Amino acid sequence: MELKRRAEIPGYHAPGRERLAEMARFLESLPHGKLTFAQWYGHGRGCAVGLAARDPWFMAQGLGLEAPDSLKDCRPVFGGRCDWSAVTAFFAISEAEAKALFTRNGYDGEVTPDPSRVAAKIRRHLSLAGTPALTA
């Protein structure tokens, strides 16, 4: 019998830490040129959260996109919240932590960092859990 990770069980609602760990895995599998912190999502490119919101696992966790066809109006939604409020609620992190992980401020002003760099920063954040909040 094949054992499944908890994250693969249908209907399973992962805690924020596990969602972040899954995000790191997701980013490592991302094709080159998809990640940009300039927008949530549009024309096939987006930030980590925007791209994840189109992934079946994250969608099953309740993360979604509002107005995915409009570059300027597109935004993440989760549990009745939207924009950064949705991000903080989905990953159970503060706004400062979310912006340190998912904006250019956390990557020396770079709008299109390598996805593996973002994944590494998420893993570092997870390993530092319990220590003072990570900021940009």
Added chain:
Amino acid sequence: MLRKLFGARAGDIAIDLGTANTLVYVKGEGIVLNEPSVVAIVDNGDKKQVLAVGEEANRMIGRTPGNIRAIRPMRTGVIGDFEVAQFMIKHFIRKAYPKRSFANPRVIVSVPSGATQVERRAIQEAAEAAGARRVSLLEEPMAAAIGAGLPVNEPTGSMIVDIGGGTTGVAVISLGGIVTALTLRIAGYRLDEVIAAYIRRAHNVAIGEATSERIKIEVGSAIRPENGAGRTAEIKGFDLFRGVPRAFPVSEEEIAECLAEPIGAIVDTVKQALEQTAPELSADISDKGIVLTGGGALLGHLDLLLRYATGLPVTVAEDPLTCGAIGAGQVLEELEQHGDILQE
């Protein structure tokens, strides 16, 4: 005599029908109209009624009540809403030439090189329905090249990069014909959209079309400033977190970063066009360089970026916003010289 009575009396017109603005050139008079390609519509259930066109309709964008929509009938350089576009063309022709509204003018309309036959036909039909007695189409890059004063009829290659509201046209022209033409559906409006998307994500603030365009004009740049953040622009928008209006500064560096992707696509298209150009024409272009036209040509340091990327001299046309209309008008004025480049 007959020509004087019927031909010239009709007052021939050249129209630069852009996604952002429509310019009308009247033979013998020059550009007589330059207005936004916007129509305000009142939606009363199944009945649509035009409320305003052009400048007046543009002022309504983002400020209309629920039943009024300010729309742009041109999408990425071609007709997106046929019925509304037809009304807009008719309105502009009549406004540009009110005294001769009883006469049917010959009309030249410029179209993007990448427009399909269906799209070309739609533009032609809209102008015919608007009252034109004969409609000819002119490729936009050709019109822009003529307007920029390039020697289009000479046996020498000239490269034009025309960045409008909806499309970017890149063309190599020689002996009155377009040798290489590429059309990219990324131009001024995409830059505005990208800025609005960035401000929303990075600052949690929603801004309107006019604000994002103003940011592009004030601090938009194709390259990151050397001195850190560079210039700043004060913007006002709606704070999505607090639910109140908020004013804050954005830097040139931020905007340059967020524009990098669409600008990169424009640069790639120019390089692609150069790759597709015959060696003799390439040699001409390397001597004379590339000429930028259209509103996008005014983006800060775009000429510099293209110079770095191609190694060629790059210049911005003297009046990049009106090159297309002036070029189309020049064709109208000198039909005997330029008549061959028109499509009937």
